[in-house]
Amino acid sequence: MKKHIIDFVINENRHIHAIYSLLILSPKSGEKLPKMKPGQFVQIAIDGSKTTFLRRPISINFVDYANNQLWLLVRKAGDGTSRLIDMKAGDTLNIILPLGNGFTIPNNKEAKLLLAGGGVGIAPMLYLGQVLKENGFAPQFLIGARSASDLLELEQLKSIGEVHISTEDGSMGEKGLVTTNSVLKNDVDLIYCCGPAPMMKAVAKVAKEINADCEVSLENMMACGVGACLCCVENTVKGNVCVCTEGPVFNINQLTW
């Protein structure tokens, strides 16, 4: 897929949580958004942060082609992402997109698909769920968080498919972790997973136990995002490969976990 460098204008910055913000952007020039696949990511140039030198990779949360809008769910991690969260409607961002491979869309429309997201890991699942639904699948979501107040974009997810919830404090859904959620007792063909590394590794383990296929989206530190710097490598059965080009999505049987 051709990569583009586009100046976006922020239409809206929804501060949906103490440390999460939903940025809704459109190309400044009015040009149509390029085609993007669920699981792909973008690289954002951060201005005005003394301590931020490189772009910041952010996964694609949703693409609203009807309104030509790109959704990015940003988690406050350091100065760079804080800067993004502080931006206001009308501010512009220079973005390289789309990057990476994206999730696999199965051929068998009957496949039972579970989209598992932890914390900001739900970001790619919203767009993935939408695309799967449009392709005739009936995706179900499994989302985990510390507490009910940490569950993001719940309404949007519900509008796409059934949502199974695990919260550590039991304030919503089942008490516990995504890996302890009863939905995993049902029969599942393919689990898509994004979240903190420990969570993804735990889900991968469960997937093997229940003989489900599993794709995970990795978040390795990267510089260029286009396969030039070779910094973001993951050790796979093929050796070290760039997460930014051969990933961020990997089938767990490709990984050395």
Place this chain on the structure above:
Amino acid sequence: MKKHIIDFVINENRHIHAIYSLLILSPKSGEKLPKMKPGQFVQIAIDGSKTTFLRRPISINFVDYANNQLWLLVRKAGDGTSRLIDMKAGDTLNIILPLGNGFTIPNNKEAKLLLAGGGVGIAPMLYLGQVLKENGFAPQFLIGARSASDLLELEQLKSIGEVHISTEDGSMGEKGLVTTNSVLKNDVDLIYCCGPAPMMKAVAKVAKEINADCEVSLENMMACGVGACLCCVENTVKGNVCVCTEGPVFNINQLTW
């Protein structure tokens, strides 16, 4: 004079010219402004500029004690000052002040005083004129610019004393430079001067010719502003001295011009 580090809030940012902005600030805490002398300067921390590492020295344009407001006239020079000019009401700035020595207030109230400013060099003259007037002097201003549209704070200056104008294109006042202005034919006891180095050197030359005393305000590149780094030195009859502590105001007979 005790130096303070104070967080200021921008009450107003008047874009009075394509490359000049007047920032009107008040201490965020509401604390009273410290005493400041005309000719002193402040050091402003610049956030959010990748290429700006050090503070930026800006001379004090005016102090409105009645409204507890500090006026700073900023000229767009590089990324740091551009950042200042782009700031909005409500934004905050961390400022160290007051710094430097300031201009001399004569004892003889009859002294004929001429306040000469070129370009952004008029900045310290507004506050100086105000203080001189309050002290019973009748200060006159001599200001020069390329064109009428480049004359800054003309109304405020006129409210304090007579204003003599030189413009290079003759669009206002006398056509020519400050040094060719006919006011210099009158008898003058002391000239205060601030502006580009060539302009100050030319004024200093005229001052010697007409036997007027002359104080100039220098703008050497500085890092700390408090006499620690020894970077902003000017070669004087006493050798290299810090412009930030022994200046920025120097009597021309102290300089090796």
Place this chain on the structure above:
Amino acid sequence: MVNLNVNIGKLALKNPVLTASGTFGYGEEFSDFIDLNRLGGFIVKGTTINHREGNPYPRMVETPSGMLNAVGLQNKGVDYFIDQIYPRIKDVDSQIVVNVSGASIDDYVAVCEKLAPLDKINAIEVNISCPNVKQGGMAFGTNAAGAAQVTKAVREAFPKTLIVKLSPNVTDITEIARAVEAEGADSVSLINTLLGMAIDVERRKPYLSTITGGLSGAAVRPVAVRMVWQVAKAVNIPVIGLGGIMNGRDAIEFMLAGATAIEVGTANFIDPTVTVKIVDYMNEYCERHGIKDINEIIGQI
């Protein structure tokens, strides 16, 4: 029209803008963003005799105005380059320079012998200064004898333009530069990365799997400009300057310091189009200053 043509030994460049090895892949990675034909040339990833997996992740950490990397010369080896990559890129209307690395003199020579017959490869850049490989690499580059030894051997194996990339992690870089010049290098390029380190104070662990890595980016530019200036005065062969060039102004700064050509590295990660912007700036700068030929400004300081 301003002349931007410069020559590095027998290597003619349509303009002084090259890309630094390891920051531009094989050019292909950037073809969505720029017209590769507009570059003076590009220097492809460090190539070794055998396939190298490089160092374990994590390999990168951001630092003030820069970054540390510890890639460790990951590449598929010279044969793969010749069979798979060269055919894909050889028709670009721009010079392709191969960066050559090795752990032993024999390695360097073997790679050069394989590259020499390739029509489109008119120059190699010999990396004697990689801080991220255990044996070889920087070891050769930090003493004049080692640098001379590699240069001498490679010179015999590669008849076309030979560029030697120097390490800045030395007391006197001019001594190394003179040594490689004496052994027949056509040019020296500098600086490679400064050896650096960063620690995650919360985890109390180094950020890089290798503990130390190579510092690049705007942060190192003042050191790079100084070394280019020193070396350009010390040798008679053309100098290629790199180290923290982020824009056209920086590129001109290196040329004024004595560089005949420049390499853009880390900046490619932040703006994949920066190289062509630098070419445009060079034209604009020369016109603004009434310079007909960019060669006029080389070493004006």
Place this chain on the structure above:
Amino acid sequence: MVNLNVNIGKLALKNPVLTASGTFGYGEEFSDFIDLNRLGGFIVKGTTINHREGNPYPRMVETPSGMLNAVGLQNKGVDYFIDQIYPRIKDVDSQIVVNVSGASIDDYVAVCEKLAPLDKINAIEVNISCPNVKQGGMAFGTNAAGAAQVTKAVREAFPKTLIVKLSPNVTDITEIARAVEAEGADSVSLINTLLGMAIDVERRKPYLSTITGGLSGAAVRPVAVRMVWQVAKAVNIPVIGLGGIMNGRDAIEFMLAGATAIEVGTANFIDPTVTVKIVDYMNEYCERHGIKDINEIIGQI
């Protein structure tokens, strides 16, 4: 309560926070902003046997996350320090360390002999690495023999704590560190500034009157941390770390790399209160990590 006391040879510091020579004047310049008694100590401006005017203006230029300076040891000489300045500052409840510079061995020795009798001066930092003076300075600091020679002479002239400040502009800083340790230095401090240069491309002139100058600030931190880590493993005397420390996190980074104390330099120009903020951060950091004594984290990497 966390213990922040550390010792540099016989010199007891109430906490590891010192100020770097040439960035903190004589302390007085900062007394409006902070309580000097809260610092482990401060290292006063480089002092020479005779008055020095330093280099001509311009002496400073901002660079990415850093600055270049070429002050050139401007100071009024050791006698003026002893007669005029020492009496004013001697009663501070914090260690005062004098940074000593010279153009010859005799100069260094003469200054040390004059300082030795001062009750409140329990330590000196010998600067063999100033990049901004023609003779002496860095010349001594860039080879082990020269460094050893100065250290030996100064050791005989100054019985109290002797710190030698090392230059980073060398191939192997551990060799220099071992050489000064062998001659009896109680500690080494590093890094001094990296030699750098910047050019005004519009005027086509260097920004500094001396063409090259010393690079400091956040930009150099990765190089400084790496060298502190290398030296701390190579010597048995305490290491004082400096180079781009902008906040408490950075200070802890140097201690994890092996520094027993740290010096804050350029950061004082941007935030005159940064030193006391770093002391506060050290307390907070140790409490957060359950560390009772900050000495526990020294060299944990």
